[in-house]
Amino acid sequence: MAAQPFGGRIAEILMKNGSVDTEALQEAAEKVKADGGRLEKYLVESGLVSSVDMTLALSEYLGMPPIELARFAPDERLVDLIPRDVLKKHLAVPIARTADMLTVALGDPFDIVALDEMHSLSGLSIIPVIAPEKEVTELLARVASGADGGLEDILKDVADGDVELSIEESDDVSLDEMLEKAEGAPVIRIVNGLLVEAIKKHASDIHIEPMEKSIRLRYRIDGVLYENPSPPKNLQAAIISRIKIMSNLDIAERRVPQDGRFKIHALSKEIDIRVSILPTVHGEKIVMRTLDKSNLAKNLGSLGLDQQAFESFTYAIQQPYGMLLVTGPTGSGKTTTLYSCLQEINQPDVNIITVEDPVEYQLGGVNQVQTNADVGLTFSSALRSILRQDPDVVMVGEIRDQETADIAVKAALTGHLVLSTLHTNDAAGAIARLLDMGIESFLLASSIIMTQAQRLYRKVCPACRKARDIPLDVLSLNKIDPEFFEDAQFYEARGCIKCVNTGYKGRGALMEVLLVDPGIRELMLRDANAGALRDQAVQNGMLTLRQLGLMKVKEGTTTIEEALRVTGGGAG
Numbered sequence: 001m002a003a004q005p006f007g008g009r010i011a012e013i014l015m016k017n018g019s020v021d022t023e024a025l026q027e028a029a030e031k032v033k034a035d036g037g038r039l040e041k042y043l044v045e046s047g048l049v050s051s052v053d054m055t056l057a058l059s060e061y062l063g064m065p066p067i068e069l070a071r072f073a074p075d076e077r078l079v080d081l082i083p084r085d086v087l088k089k090h091l092a093v094p095i096a097r098t099a100d101m102l103t104v105a106l107g108d109p110f111d112i113v114a115l116d117e118m119h120s121l122s123g124l125s126i127i128p129v130i131a132p133e134k135e136v137t138e139l140l141a142r143v144a145s146g147a148d149g150g151l152e153d154i155l156k157d158v159a160d161g162d163v164e165l166s167i168e169e170s171d172d173v174s175l176d177e178m179l180e181k182a183e184g185a186p187v188i189r190i191v192n193g194l195l196v197e198a199i200k201k202h203a204s205d206i207h208i209e210p211m212e213k214s215i216r217l218r219y220r221i222d223g224v225l226y227e228n229p230s231p232p233k234n235l236q237a238a239i240i241s242r243i244k245i246m247s248n249l250d251i252a253e254r255r256v257p258q259d260g261r262f263k264i265h266a267l268s269k270e271i272d273i274r275v276s277i278l279p280t281v282h283g284e285k286i287v288m289r290t291l292d293k294s295n296l297a298k299n300l301g302s303l304g305l306d307q308q309a310f311e312s313f314t315y316a317i318q319q320p321y322g323m324l325l326v327t328g329p330t331g332s333g334k335t336t337t338l339y340s341c342l343q344e345i346n347q348p349d350v351n352i353i354t355v356e357d358p359v360e361y362q363l364g365g366v367n368q369v370q371t372n373a374d375v376g377l378t379f380s381s382a383l384r385s386i387l388r389q390d391p392d393v394v395m396v397g398e399i400r401d402q403e404t405a406d407i408a409v410k411a412a413l414t415g416h417l418v419l420s421t422l423h424t425n426d427a428a429g430a431i432a433r434l435l436d437m438g439i440e441s442f443l444l445a446s447s448i449i450m451t452q453a454q455r456l457y458r459k460v461c462p463a464c465r466k467a468r469d470i471p472l473d474v475l476s477l478n479k480i481d482p483e484f485f486e487d488a489q490f491y492e493a494r495g496c497i498k499c500v501n502t503g504y505k506g507r508g509a510l511m512e513v514l515l516v517d518p519g520i521r522e523l524m525l526r527d528a529n530a531g532a533l534r535d536q537a538v539q540n541g542m543l544t545l546r547q548l549g550l551m552k553v554k555e556g557t558t559t560i561e562e563a564l565r566v567t568g569g570g571a572g
Helices: 007-016 022-035 039-045 051-062 084-090 112-122 133-145 147-157 175-181 186-200 233-246 307-317 334-345 379-386 402-413 427-436 441-447 472-477 518-525 530-539 545-555 560-567
Strands: 092-098 101-106 125-130 163-166 203-210 215-221 224-228 258-266 269-280 283-292 322-327 352-356 367-370 393-396 417-422 448-460 466-468 490-492 504-515
Touching: 007 022, 007 039, 007 051, 022 039, 039 051, 039 133, 051 125, 051 133, 084 092, 084 112, 084 133, 092 133, 101 112, 112 125, 163 186, 186 203, 186 215, 186 233, 186 258, 186 269, 186 283, 203 233, 215 233, 233 258, 233 269, 233 283, 307 322, 307 334, 307 448, 307 504, 322 334, 322 402, 322 427, 334 352, 334 393, 334 417, 334 448, 352 379, 379 393, 379 402, 393 402, 402 417, 402 441, 417 427, 427 441, 427 448, 427 504, 427 530, 441 448, 441 518, 448 545, 448 560, 472 560, 504 530, 504 545, 504 560, 518 530, 545 560
Parallel strands: 101 125, 322 417, 322 448, 352 367, 352 393, 393 417
Antiparallel strands: 092 101, 163 258, 203 215, 203 283, 215 224, 258 269, 269 283, 448 504, 466 490
16 A cells, blocks of 8 residues: 555545545555556545545645535636646646636646646646546536537527627518517527627638538638537528528528628627528538628738838839739638728729629728629629729729630720739739730730739737747758748747637738739740749749748748648748
8 A cells, every 4th residue: 555656645534534444445455556556546436435535535635625516517718718628638627717817626636737738728827626536527528518508608698689680672671570570599599699609709701511410510710610519400400591581592492502691780890791502412501701891901001011012012003004913722812902902092083893703892982893694794794894984993803714814904904903813823823824814925014013922821829829949850841941040939839718729810911922024024925934934023022922931930920830831832
């Protein structure tokens, strides 16, 4: 028994309290000595000592207050302060918070690593108390499996009618009447709860995905999808119907995709919600994109551009005519950048017309046209009509085909400033793409002012980021010179309550800007490929996406892994 860690003193306390007799304790000590393990754990598991008696004995031994959790209801806000996997690993449950102190119940009070790790993750001083291991385990299981509980916690936040639907072009539909008829219906509260939670977490998209026996709910936060507590499967049809009603879609149609939108007022914000419904084998999958106009950059200065990019953009949008192209993958913020340009030049003496698919944000003072392929209103047909509307500035949501490209280039040559987007990997690729579309090189050389490529990167959370050594293996693998990071501090993403345990909080833009000068123009006239155009632009001082990403790592704004993820780890 003496060989067992802490066993002698704990045994004395147990015998003093009358929790176990000497003979049973001696047999248990011999058993543990032969098989290994901890005496106190064996005594409880074998039923020789009750879990409550053992907790009291450990409390006296360690000088740690005891607590009973059998009837304890955990506070989700406290539980969310520390990642669930960490709580499970250390058999710990947060139970109270006062200022910067967090009281945590421990099922294993000898876990000396637990307190340091929880302090590091939460940023709070940890006050430990001891609870029966079984009660902690059961409580953690309730928290882990409590998807409905997590959803209920969300619904509590919207019980006071925190979401109001703005009905447009439907005078005969009243939200108040609809809510009165469905008052108390769980589907109303669930959908409102999903929307409010998305706004709270700054999610750009809400994914509701029917599985065979469940519904999967995911939010896209800073470009990455995170799974959340899901609604019950038996409410799937009701939730889909509710969202269709809000979007003015056909409730009876379940065989074909549908698209709609609606507007809500929630958390003192007005949010546009764009809805896409897609039939799948287990039901209709819904993706709702949240469009918060208050998040729009009001001008170019709000985009966080480096000085060279800002000067190039400013020069380009001040030109009376020509073409400005923004490129990048889906979700890289191209439309937001173009909207910022439009807001910069939106003046009473400037006629701005856009053609978009869809119109994401409605801008005051800007004439916006929504394409409609069903009635023949395509980018190219709309663009032809727009040019007869005496525009000064034209924005084409996307150049998708040769016809649209041809009209846009000719518009840029005939006295209009044309802004548009393309799907290419870099700024030089935009020029090569238009040449591939069949646009004559002399027309292109005369019309393009600037091309730009962008990516959105996640900023490492300043509250929980952790300093690390320079990862020389990563640099070597990606052929990056370590001397570039001389005296720089690298960070790794950890995760805390402030960043929803992702390790990242907020996003920034990397913008590779290629300003067309005589040298670039000459290469275009010779039908040069993207590589030659890019090399010339770099000689002119253009910073590539990769260089910009590594600069953000050097500044401590993001991690090396994130920079390489969004820039592809390409050369340059």
